[in-house]
Amino acid sequence: MSKSFGSVRALQGVSLELHAGEAHALAGENGAGKSTLIKTLAGVHRPDAGTVLLDGRPAVFHGPADARDAGIAVIYQEPTLFSDLSIAENIFMGRQPRRTLGRIDHAAVHEATAKLMGRLGVDLDPSRPARGLSIADQQIVEIAKALSFDARVLIMDEPTAALTGSETARLFSVVEALRAEGAAVLFISHRLAEIFELCQRVTTLRDGKLVASETLDGLTEDDLVRRMVGRDLGELYPKQDARTGEKALTVRRLTREGVFRDVSFEVRRGEIVALAGLVGAGRSEVVQAVFGVDRPDAGEVEVDGKPLRRGSPTAAMDAGLALVPEDRRQRGLVMEASIERNIGLTGLGKLGRGGMVRRTLERARASDWSLKLQLKYDRLSDTVGVLSGGNQQKVVLAKWLATEPAVLIVDEPTRGIDVGTKAEVHRLLSSLAADGLAVLMVSSDLPEVLGMADRVLVMHEGRLVAEIPRDEATEESVMAAATGRGRGEGEAA
Known part of the structure; x- marks a missing residue:
């Protein structure tokens, strides 16, 4: 073919x-x-x-x-x-069983969906909307x-x-x-x-x-x-030794009712801290609240010792926070926009004058970061949608690294990218930390957590249940805490 x-x-x-x-x-x-x-x-x-x-x-x-x-x-x-349709409607779109007079048999659709979910061993309500x-x-x-x-x-x-x-x-x-x-x-x-x-x-x-x-x-x-x-890959987790500095990010008793509760931790300059746990434990929700995407009900966030206003991504960016989201296509990129426009989105104030973006500055910024991250593309004016998944992830990283943040939050940084690009992302994160950046990483990939983190924070059902230093972190200790079977070494308060 x-x-x-x-x-x-x-x-x-x-x-x-x-x-x-x-x-x-x-x-x-x-x-x-x-x-x-x-x-x-x-x-x-x-x-x-x-x-x-x-x-x-x-x-x-x-x-x-x-x-x-x-x-x-x-x-x-x-x-x-289709986000506005139910799970059952999504599964049987265009081929719903019919009753007399051609009306959709919703009960049959619901029952068939429930059987499929049972076959997969998953408890999802067939009538629940796909949105969310x-x-x-x-x-x-x-x-x-x-x-x-x-x-x-x-x-x-x-x-x-x-x-x-x-x-x-x-x-x-x-x-x-x-x-x-x-x-x-x-x-x-x-x-x-x-x-x-x-x-x-x-x-x-x-x-x-x-x-x-x-x-x-x-x-x-x-x-x-x-x-x-086509070559020897070398180390997949090229972790450099951390030289930790001052506290860059401090989170105290952060709470969002029904999602997570009483979460406290800190991230210092020069270290990579991993937030681990099972899907649904509240990890992504915590970092979204830290960045201001979701407004917490209680708790404090400080960046370099200064309090951060709740529920304001703009305030978070101004304070030096950057967030690479889990879903890069929906939350990290404008898929119909060009590569250079996506990289420039976080710096429009610096790239324009009088409300107009200067294309030469935008292109120079994109070209610089594309070279630094070894982005593979044809033209910077191409839409970001034509790139491979790994290169799309590099565009999201470039967009945020261009803001010169004090704290980089990365949610599932290597989800769906190949081993070669994964090693490049790991090498980049390690290098950034070695240069003094504070990195908070959410990951469901246990080898990635163990290979890259200086400390592992483990969440279970919305609570932070364990803090495990690098030399004591194992798959067994992390999974024991993540599943509620143990709190591991370095028990969290």
């Missing part, structure tokens, strides 16, 4: 075989061609050359509906839900939507990126059940451990070309990384 977009050759003669009852991994860095391949299989793109065969017979898809009707279901990395669902819950709805088609070929693009360990385990059990029923699963994940746990074979792409298609037996993670990036 080959596919080009203008002068960009996204796929160059790539071949792939999926077998019934097998989980097959698709590996490669962002920009390797994985998304183009799965969108072509899903009928979103038409290949320039090549053939899709189902059961040995050629299949031509004129659109996603053709692929879906042929038994190919796709779970994309970014949820695509966490990333993890949105992903669960997407998975349920795909399963509702009884697909013979299930393509999963980063389905576990925002799931907890227990949610991932439930998903894997569903995949195993589908395999037992004879379904073919194509699984894309940047978490290499998941590939080795779930899959039997792997196909690796690099720069739109096929590198290898092989069994996972006898392969190591280092082997796979070398195929993906």
Whole structure:
């Protein structure tokens, strides 16, 4: 299969075989061609050359509906839900069961959705609106939507990126059940451990070309990384020794009723502090309240010893706070705007005069930070939506680092990006901390937490239950505190 977009050759003669009852991994860095391949299989793109065969017979898809009707279901990395509709309505959009006179049978829709949620082991109300669902819950709805088609070929693009360990385990059990029923699963994940746990074979792409298609037996993670990036990756967690300085961020008894309660901690210059815990523990909600996105009911936040006004992101920015949000597409970027405009959004006051933005200053700012973060792009005037996920994350980082903050808050900084870019982000965070920046990192990736943090703060059900220093932090101690089974070393007050 080959596919080009203008002068960009996204796929160059790539071949792939999926077998019934097998989980097959698709590996490669962002920009390797994985998304183009799965969108072509899903009928979103038409290949320039090549053939899709189902059961040995050629299949031509004129659109996603053709692929879906042929038994190919796709779970994309970014949820695509209608926020004003219920979970059940999202899952059965356009194919709701009908009663007499053509009226929608809402009871049947509700019942079918409840069965799907039970199959996934998730307690989500089918009548709940999609608006306000966490990333993890949105992903669960997407998975349920795909399963509702009884697909013979299930393509999963980063389905576990925002799931907890227990949610991932439930998903894997569903995949195993589908395999037992004879379904073919194509699984894309940047978490290499998941590939080795779930899959039997792997196909690796690099720069739109096929590198290898092989069994996972006898392969190591280092082997796979070398195929993906074409070089030895080196350390994935290049943590530099921390030299802590003065308190940069102090949080005292921060409370938002029904969400989190009595949260207190501090972050010093030169250190990376990780906020760990299960999805739903309140980690993202805490950092949003610190930054002023949500207004807390009680508590204080200080930056460099000075009190911060509640509920004001503008005041937070003026005080030297920067927030890289978990959902970069919805909260971190303006997808229809250019790369240079997105990078310049946090500095419009410095880039303009008389209410007008000076394009030369905006472009110079974007060019400077694109070079510093090794951003891969064609033109700075291109919309940020054409970039890979890893490069979109770099744009969000550039936007905030350009403000020269005292405290950088990063929520799931490497969610959904490839191992090569992940190492670059880790190296950047470590370097920034070594230069005296205070970093507060929310992460669901335990190896990332253990590899990058100088201290680990663990939350459970809205409370801060443990503070664990780097040399005492283990997967067991962090998970024990996160699940409420223990408070770990360095018990939090």
